[in-house]
Amino acid sequence: MSNSSIYTIQPIEFRLDLKDPFLFTAHHIDHFPAGNTQLGPTVPSTPEKPYQMYYGDVVPGFPEHPHTGFETITLVESGFVDHFDSLGNSGRYAQGDVQWLSTGNGVEHCEMFPLVHQDKENPFELFQIWFNSSPEEKKQDADYKMMWREQIPHVLQTDSNGHQADIRVVSGSFLNTDALSRPPHSWAAAKENRVNIYMIRLEPHAELTIPATTATSTRFAYFYNGPLLYIDGQEIPFKHLVELKPDTEIHLKNSDQVASIMWLEGEPIGAPVAMRGPFVLNSTEELNVAFARYRQTHFGPWPWPTPAPVFPREQERFASYQKGVDVEYPERM
Structure with missing residues (x-):
């Protein structure tokens, strides 16, 4: 892809396949x-x-x-x-x-x-x-x-043309606004894991810049409401998931109707993932033990x-x- 800040763009019907964490x-x-x-x-x-x-x-x-x-x-x-x-x-x-x-x-x-x-x-x-x-x-x-x-905290940003963006901060922080605390035994609870979850609403023609995070982070944007969005100048159609370069600022520009974006980023856990149905552990052996425990208790x-x-x-x-x-x-x- 010609845009160096965009890794992939994928159409979405129902499920967004993401990356660690x-x-x-x-x-x-x-x-x-x-x-x-x-x-x-x-x-x-x-x-x-x-x-x-x-x-x-x-x-x-x-x-x-x-x-x-x-x-x-x-x-x-x-x-x-x-x-x-x-x-x-x-x-x-x-x-x-x-x-x-x-x-x-x-x-x-x-x-x-x-x-x-x-x-x-x-x-x-x-x-x-x-x-x-x-x-x-x-x-x-x-x-x-x-x-x-x-x-839930909101950050309101007004661009140079007077158009407004509303950033609902579900996890982490945006600029100087921190989210509510997460459960204590969550990867998202530690500030150094930089788990930022934003629900972004852009007025028509609004522009917004998302700050850079670390080079090791995972970063995705899901455009789920509105006809057309531009990410660093690249056209993003409705209901598309974009994987983004994490260690650079990302510029969003809306078209002529309200747009909604889910923004997800965070440091990876880096552990093996073994997933079977509703259980997520680190090995097949652990999954087998968990299913046996569930059948018993x-x-x-x-x-x-x-x-x-x-x-x-x-x-x-x-x-x-x-x-x-x-x-x-x-x-x-």
Whole structure:
């Protein structure tokens, strides 16, 4: 490729295949209809307005399933998610919120997508980043943290022509603005690992420069909303993933409509990766041991009445930790 700051450009349908310390990112977009009394869809999926039930029977989503050895970082752009796990944690989160789950040495959870609106459609968009853990972090207990949209820092930058960029800092820092803390046993928690996750919104014709990071870092930009973006003068079409040179400034220039970009960068862990389904460890032997342990223990008892519970329609956003000992409501913080 002629542009020295761009390594690759790839079209994306659903899955973004990434590099250490990231594993991949799933980009879910569903056109859910109005919800019924059970928080499920009232009409079937159509080619014009498609949606998936995933593994849910009544409510779309992912009923009880296990993970170990990595982290899920779930960013909701629209819609609602109900979370339950085998640690006794639970919560409801929605547009603009981020859930960070360190699966550590094993946890079961479910993620259901309740259709809370009965009088209108329930559009849904969600990113889930699978982010690796170091060998030591894989041995730690699982942990869960909510980052509410009201608390996630934003940096507003105005270019020389008065056009604005909004950088939502999910991890790391942008210029002098630091993100909220990550779970303590996360590769992203240590500042020296430079794990920067930004959700960038560019007004029409806005320009933005992203500072350089280290030469050893991984760096990707995913352009997921808008007709056309320019990265260092190179045209980037809608829904394309760009791998970028890390140790140089990168210049973004938008076209004539609002653009949205997910920005991912960080120092690699550098350990072997052995991945089988929902488990990510460092060797086949470790995977075999983990699956045997899961078959024996299920990573602890499932404390919820069904594999796919959901909260009542009227439930506001909240997070419950330590089996309900600590409960927080973002609108009351």
